Amino acid sequence: MPGSSDWRTYGPPDLDRVLTAALDLFARQGFHATSIRDIAAAANLSVPGLYHHYRSKQHVLVALVTAVLHDLLARSRAALASGESQDPLTRLDLLVECLLRFHMVRRDQAFVASAETRSLTGPDREPYVALRDQVQDLLEQAIREAGASGQVDVDDARDAARGVATLCVGVATWYRSDGPLAPEEIVRRQLALVHGMLHAAPRP
Amino acid sequence: MPGSSDWRTYGPPDLDRVLTAALDLFARQGFHATSIRDIAAAANLSVPGLYHHYRSKQHVLVALVTAVLHDLLARSRAALASGESQDPLTRLDLLVECLLRFHMVRRDQAFVASAETRSLTGPDREPYVALRDQVQDLLEQAIREAGASGQVDVDDARDAARGVATLCVGVATWYRSDGPLAPEEIVRRQLALVHGMLHAAPRP
Numbered sequence: 001m002p003g004s005s006d007w008r009t010y011g012p013p014d015l016d017r018v019l020t021a022a023l024d025l026f027a028r029q030g031f032h033a034t035s036i037r038d039i040a041a042a043a044n045l046s047v048p049g050l051y052h053h054y055r056s057k058q059h060v061l062v063a064l065v066t067a068v069l070h071d072l073l074a075r076s077r078a079a080l081a082s083g084e085s086q087d088p089l090t091r092l093d094l095l096v097e098c099l100l101r102f103h104m105v106r107r108d109q110a111f112v113a114s115a116e117t118r119s120l121t122g123p124d125r126e127p128y129v130a131l132r133d134q135v136q137d138l139l140e141q142a143i144r145e146a147g148a149s150g151q152v153d154v155d156d157a158r159d160a161a162r163g164v165a166t167l168c169v170g171v172a173t174w175y176r177s178d179g180p181l182a183p184e185e186i187v188r189r190q191l192a193l194v195h196g197m198l199h200a201a202p203r204p
Numbered sequence: 205m206p207g208s209s210d211w212r213t214y215g216p217p218d219l220d221r222v223l224t225a226a227l228d229l230f231a232r233q234g235f236h237a238t239s240i241r242d243i244a245a246a247a248n249l250s251v252p253g254l255y256h257h258y259r260s261k262q263h264v265l266v267a268l269v270t271a272v273l274h275d276l277l278a279r280s281r282a283a284l285a286s287g288e289s290q291d292p293l294t295r296l297d298l299l300v301e302c303l304l305r306f307h308m309v310r311r312d313q314a315f316v317a318s319a320e321t322r323s324l325t326g327p328d329r330e331p332y333v334a335l336r337d338q339v340q341d342l343l344e345q346a347i348r349e350a351g352a353s354g355q356v357d358v359d360d361a362r363d364a365a366r367g368v369a370t371l372c373v374g375v376a377t378w379y380r381s382d383g384p385l386a387p388e389e390i391v392r393r394q395l396a397l398v399h400g401m402l403h404a405a406p407r408p
Contacts, residue, residue, distance in 0.1 A: 032237030115319040170370030196401040
């Protein structure tokens with residue numbers, strides 16, 4: 001998990017070999033089309049060896065999605081903490097930058113965590129929803145604080161937080177690491193859209 | 205296809221029984237996990253009967269996705285045409301309303317057209333991309349016209365169009381027909397976010 005200074009730094013994903021194999025298979029062909037046998041083969045394990053760690057394919061998905069969201073949540077908290085001594089809009093900007101970078105760098109993970117979570121049902125869905133809500137709450141809270149300081153002006157912080165999150169998540173659908181824009185420029189442009197959406201006061 | 209007055213009206217989807225069955229299966233379990241045999245059984249056809257109309261599962265997906273986008277494009281043009289005598293921002297608002305309603309009413313179709321099109325490769329992907337780009341172009345053009353009339357103020361109409369489209373598409377991920385907000389209220393709130401994002405001048 002990244003410390004408060006390195007939320008912008010991404011190494012290889014911190015996933016065990018089962019989850020690494022599952023991420024690749026779920027992203028390429030989907031959860032339902034992937035068998036436990038496929039995952040075991042890609043992870044270079046026997047099927048009983050895999051079952052020793054995960055008792056079902058559904059549990060592999062739960063473990064993968066919660067690992068992804070734990071990483072996003074830790075980075076989000078670190079981004080906010082890195083702006084601790086700054087004004088609320090600067091902290092909000094850091095959080096938005098963190099969400100944008102995550103959805104650029106971890107595209108496959110973001111895709112699986114949104115498209116394949118339709119396959120999570122019943123109690124298996126709960127940890128995913130709880131973590132997702134925590135990220136959303138951080139964003140809503142940051143918007144409320146920037147609103148209280150008069151730096152943004154929104155009718156409904158919850159609606160606004162959902163709109164901002166939608167923009168950040170959406171980047172994963174079109175960003176290409178070999179595309180024409182550097183991540184910094186994408187962050188700059190998306191922040192301009194976010195500031196408009198939130199009626200942010202111009203910077204002094 | 206809807207005429208210029210009825211882009212807000214939705215009947216049952218205008219899909220043949222093969223595409224209706226495929227939509228349901230692709231939305232619930234995904235393209236890769238669905239076999240031609242599954243689609244034929246759900247459509248109450250023999251496998252050779254299905255192959256008489258569609259030569260592969262990939263072609264079923266192409267036909268489904270292009271039907272969805274043709275519907276969206278026809279409704280989008282009708283929405284713009286219904287505001288023909290109005291100012292550019294009103295026309296833009298009608299187009300955004302049309303995109304929002306489509307993604308609320310046709311959630312499953314929207315989901316398949318975004319999540320499952322990763323499975324479209326090579327030349328089969330082209331009609332889908334061309335139609336998607338046409339919808340995006342309508343939005344970009346409407347933003348440019350509202351910019352030219354001084355009703356909105358954006359740095360880059362293309363970026364802005366992508367941001368607006370992302371918000372509209374995102375509604376499909378959280379809208380529930382039994383949720384607390386009526387579609388009209390959702391349209392009103394999302395339009396407020398869009399107006400912020402585009403720095404729209406306040407209405408007189």
